[in-house]
Amino acid sequence: MNNNDIELNQQLGKTVGNPLVDGIPRMSCQSVDVFYNQDLQAIFNVSVDLAKNQILAMIGPSGCGKSTLLRCLNRMNDTIDGCIVTGKIYLDNEDIYTSNIDPVLLRAKVGMVFQKPNPFPKSIYDNVAYGPRLHGLMTNNSELDDIVEESLTKAGLWKETKDRLNKPGTGLSGGQQQRLCIARTIAVKPEVILMDEPTSALDPIATATIEELMYELKSSYTIAVVTHSMQQAARISDRCAYFHLGRLVEVNDTNIVFTNPEHGLTENYITGRFG
């Protein structure tokens, strides 16, 4: 380890700010480490809470581990060979990495929206109905129709698509596709929604629509969003976490992070000195 690294480690050290929230958090990470193939550590000792009905924005330069942490929250990392997660991650006071927690059930509770819109090559209706059908969330077809309508409405897509529910979801525009993916996630009635740079593949107008949607959704869901855009983080999030080289450097209420950051690295990043 050369001097630079030591300096960096000292600099990164312990998370500053306010990782814990008042009351009972919806989700909580405690001392999480993530390794790929044993020798490559992607996340170092991260602890952070997700409060109910709030949006937590995760920001930081590329490769800082924010997406990795996000994927740990609904155990999507299980699908990657050689990925090991240590530490504890709680959902409503239950450790999601213990053996009696089922990843399928967990993912029904913690939904995820991806960077690139990924509708299935099926009709719009079938895309939204996919989750409820999987989990048997309805007893008959009219109930399913209701779930589809409700989810599409919540995702702000109902008006545009109600006449073309049988058309393929892949035929929609990029922003519509992403809202379809959000509707698809909502249809399972999750408690937490994870979003991995949901607007990075979209144009500014579609981005604005999605941002509005996220703002509306937070009344019913807990949301964690990874974003590259600091403006977006500032606009939509209640709390903001800054990651650097796999460490959580600083986490606090968004307005504090952006107006009065405690850590020098955070300040450098939000003022645009690197990133």
Added chain:
Amino acid sequence: MNDLDFFIILLTSAVVVFFIGQAKARSRQESTSGIRLHSLPNYYGYLTALWTFLPALGVFLVWSLFESNIVSMLTIAKFTQLQQLSTDNLSLALNEIKILATTGIYYSNGDANINHQAAAVYSKYFNHSFNLKILVSTLLALLGFTYTYLRINPTMQARNSVERLIVYVLLICALIAILTTLGILFSVLFESVEFFSKVPITEFLFGTHWSPQIAIYEDQAGSSGSFGAVPLFWGTIFISIIAMMIAAPLGLIAAIFLSEYATSRVRATIKPILEILAGVPTVVYGFFAALTIGPLVRDFGYYLREVGVNLDIEILANLTVSTESSLAAGLVMGMMIVPFILSLSDDVISAVPDAMRDGSTALGATKSETVWKVIVPAALPGIVGGFLLAISRAIGETMIVLMAAGVAANLTANPMNSVTTITTQIVTLLTGDQEFDSVKTLAAFALGLGLFITTLILNIIALHVVRKYREQYE
């Protein structure tokens, strides 16, 4: 001297003139030191060699291809006795004359006197033709050489000329694919047309009785022997269905398992092992089907029959059982096709983007749910394309059915019974004694035409579907 010797001489002279051309270019460069050569001296050599070699070779090859037929025609023209023979006997006589002329061995069929005379004429014409061929080719080679050699000077754009020539040669090579298809059509089309002039196409397509082996007397061609090909079509389809019923699920599920479930190490071990199955020659499968699986299936059939008698089940008790059966052939063919479907399905399944898998997993789908509800539907066009290619392969497979399915044209849905297929009949009709132009032989070409068209359509649809599918995810 024979053809091969001349070819070697031609090749050697090409190498020699390469150096001559190269030397002349060099000398020009040095003597008129003011002007630089346009191209490297080698290119002048190449150009000389190509112009010496290519035209001569072209004429030599085309001549060689048609020489034997033309000489035969000239020989026939000399002998009225030969002209009077029927087409069948003429081809037999011609064969004998050729063998007599080239080897001196005589099989005493037909008119020995005429054949001996004809053989002498044939040899004479053949020698003339050969000498003329060598002469013309040599002249062309000399001409090509002089033409290029005289033109060599520093301003000549040798490299460009060589490259243009090479591109033309490459183009001709690429055109061979089209020539092959035309050759196939040419081989089957004329004979098929002749066949259908003797046997009505409706009888061929819809007739249910196939027995071409009935002796066909002269001038009676077509009136005896029946050519209703429905039992053949049925046999082909039936065996293909059995094969696909085995290969489709096994291959597809194995492909899914290897690409979605197996660790990369298991995958890296199992896949090459299964690919061995694809590399085993079909004649080996045929042997295995005929000698091992066939008797097993037969014994199983006897067992079923016994069960049928004991339990008084009429269908089973009256089961026809034979050693050559569609089940044995279909089973083995199915196993042969498994790796084919496996690798095609594996390709299309891997082409489905990971985003689909993630999307489904994040909604709480189990792996098999993701596979059946997202990946397989997404990959369906590619999978179907692969299945079509597999069907085309099953239809065209020859050795397994030839060795294990039998030659009896039964119209039966009993998998224990023997059936015959299009390919089997083509082989049986075209091997053995050749009576060209007999209805029996012509029938084989009509079957060949049917086989070619069927597989062509299947292949084109399948390749198109797979290509479109790939483009979608590229």
Added chain:
Amino acid sequence: MNNTQIVQKSLKKRYAKERRFKIYGVFSIIVSLAFLLFLLVDIVLKSTPAFTQTYIKLDIDFSYKVLNIDPKPNYTKDELFKSSYRNLISKALYQLFPDVSSRKQKRALRKLISSGAQYHLRDLVIERPQLIGTSQSVWVLADDDIDTFFKGLIDRNLPEADRRIKDIQITWIDKLQSKDRIKRQFNASFLTSGDSREPEQAGILGALKGSLYTMLVTLLLSFPIGVAAAVYLEEFAPKNNWWIDVIEVNINNLAAVPSIVFGILGLAVYINLFGVPRSAPLAGGLVLSLMTLPTIIIATRAAIKSVPPSIREAALGLGASKIQVITHHVLPLAMPGILTGSIIGMAQALGESAPLLMIGMVAFVADIPQGFFDPSTVLPVQIYIWSDSPERAFIALTSAAIIVLLIFLFLMNLLAVLLRNKFETKW
């Protein structure tokens, strides 16, 4: 009931499905592997009798009388060639079993020995004329039925009518065995002789040579033409041109056309139109090269495509012409891929039999072919011919020939894999 409970309730069933599906997957793989194993083991087991052959020791009296030649110091080869050696064997047999008298029994006795044994004796005498006039113990080849019985493949408890060997022959064999006059020995002639109607004399050398010549023709034609066609299509063909599309569809289709169709083409065009000799390796090679072409073209195109454009651009930037770029850079870099594809194509051609049946390579050829124009057969077709023969001993020979063929194919594929691994470049 909230969602969690609903999902929880369905989980057990869904996981059962998941497990079931996984079992199907493992099952399919195991079935395929088991089939492969069954196939290989079955063939290996069937082939074992072919590796040895049964010999019988006879006391041959090379007398002048039986050989029907006069005693003199030197013999021409021709004289010795003409003599009758069959009688030597018959006499030795009668001597060994003096109580055999009826004509029928005598014939059965003579049938103990292979009809090829006399030629063996002839060659022996021609090689060492000093044997004439002496009496020698010679191990001669037994007939295939005796061989099959001696290897335990015919049950002696079967009724006499159901087996190809008579009761009396069995007693003779037992007697020979008690006198140590019958033994099994490594079957070298399998690899050194041509085809024969008699299984004990049949070998695969003729077929191997036929395959060699056929493969040579195939390689010499399909490799240069295939690579040239691929270079044209990849580097020179105008893009989005309808007739280039036609060529491409053609090539892809030809790769999937049933092989027998190529046989029909060979019969109609090569043999009947162009007068290529039937049954000759030249005809076989011409047919197989058409079949191999699409494979080589497709593999070559893929290999050329994988050469990064940056290398082309670098060479073009230095003033190289397009042909120079191709011959100096693209082809050498693509060569491992081209070779791998070509070897796989050649392996396919080596195992191909159906189209060769069409062009007469299925004819019985006892002589070993000496060139591209001699009538011959190839290994897979030899397998087909033998598997069609009624004699029991041919089953073992066929299996042994299959093993030889599989070994060749395995080596070729191994070479292809090694080439790919050694030269594989990730750009």
